[in-house]
Amino acid sequence: MLSEVEIKEIQEEIKQYPYPAVACIDALKIVQHHRGWVSDDSVKDIAELLNISNEEVDSVATFYSRIYRKPVGRNVILICDSVSCMIMGYESLYQYISRKLGISFGGTTPDGRFTLLPVSCLGDCDNAPAMMINYDHYNRLTSEKIEELLERYK
């Protein structure tokens, strides 16, 4: 069941558009913001609220990279693997984080603290290599800097 807050936030978005189904992506983002990911039950609840089929909501949810249909850790690390960051050495940073946390791309630490994912260009190419942790941007990364950053996310 969607919470009152979620329903209220989704209804605010619906007002911006001619009919409720248009707010599908906004609704998915709102639910994910509150729960970390989008479960089958949430898909059903959103479909009901927007008056469209579950399949339609799921087709949208699975299309977009930043909607998670599986549970993720409390913090999501997104490492940019696009070309400018490759030139500037994202691969060694990935290996450093991967070794440190004991997980590869797609993995979540057993304590649920971190999920590690690749991400396409973050638009920070002049400060490469770049990554995000949750919604915070970090750039000009080195392994020392990452060591310190990871400590901030519990």
Add this chain to the structure above:
Amino acid sequence: MERPLTQHIKPGSDAYNLKEYKQVGGYSALTKSLKRMAPSDITNLVKASNLLGRGGAGFPTGVKWSLVPMYGDTSKPKYLVCNADEMEPGTFKDRYLLEGNPHQLIEGMIISAYAIQAEKAYIFLRWAYKKAEAGLRKAIDEAYKAGYLGKNILGSGFNLDLHVHSSAGRYICGEETALLNSLEGKRAVPRTKPPFPAISGLFGRPTVVNNVETLSCISHIVENGEDWFKGLSLTSTGGTKLFGVSGKVKNPGTWELPLGITMRELLEEHAGGMSPGHKFRGALPGGASTDFLIEEHLDVKMDFSTVAAAGSRLGTGTMIILDDKTCPVAFVHNVEKFFALESCGWCTPCREGLPWVEKMLASIEEGTGKMEYLELLSFNAKYFGPGNTFCAHAPGAAEPLQSGLKYFHDDFVKHITDKKCPWR
């Protein structure tokens, strides 16, 4: 040198709020537009200024606007959409404008919406641009309170609502018809053209989609006129351009410069030349979907027609530099992997061809590639070309592939014959 778009952006400090923006002449172009100009006057002015779209395709902005139906009951509602989904690898120019001067974009959008008589506008914003989102929301709020947005703007009778839609991530959302599907809450699959969005766009209504940088030019054109705008560039195209450089250079960054400066000036004077110990081998001049240019092209003028004449595209004007310490095969593989991953899957050459290309390139890079792959790669690049696919995604992917195969042919061959990457 005039830098109208970035003159009020101070890296490291906050963007101007409404009061500060007004103190430097902000919203006076809007007042002029609404009080002294008819919508068609603005469209004609933008046409005459020779402003070409800054999102990558370089389509004349005034011509795009002039396709929107202006008369009769059937012409409403209409929409204006700002494409702020900047996601092309190597591109980071719109972020600078969004974070640095949101009111400049908002003012440009209100004037543009007035020109096409749209009463609802959306900013389709890249999901990752959280700082830009917060700045835009604050600026929009200020603009509503000051009466620049909402009903009867400045007593003109013109109404406009502006809403920010933050995306959920996919490169294809930057393709304007895919963007419209995404804004309608659907999968971002491109639509058939024609009909063009100016006739049937968002919710089947006349819609103009313009890039952030394009819309940020509008208030300056209204304020200073077409001749001033044309005079900003070194070529016949109007205006300045936000250029960027990334890769192994001393001073990577983004700068507003006249259209028509050379690649060499951009690389050497602004980006400070190559990093110590690194040599220039080539560059994608306008983002990941543009053809490589090499040393012999360094004196090419950075403008739409001149870069096209050299065999590439100006694209977004943000160069990615390939240096001699980076493997060109790995570079091309990285770019093609991106395009394969970001394909929406709608049409066959793109859905099937790109992963095939990606696998062959990975194999060559790992030392297990075969000579026949080179022909197969060229074959694919050819069939990704314009006319064979539904949208410009696969043609974009073909550009670095075909030019990479051409300019770095010997490197590809060496990977195959030596059965390893010489850079690893």
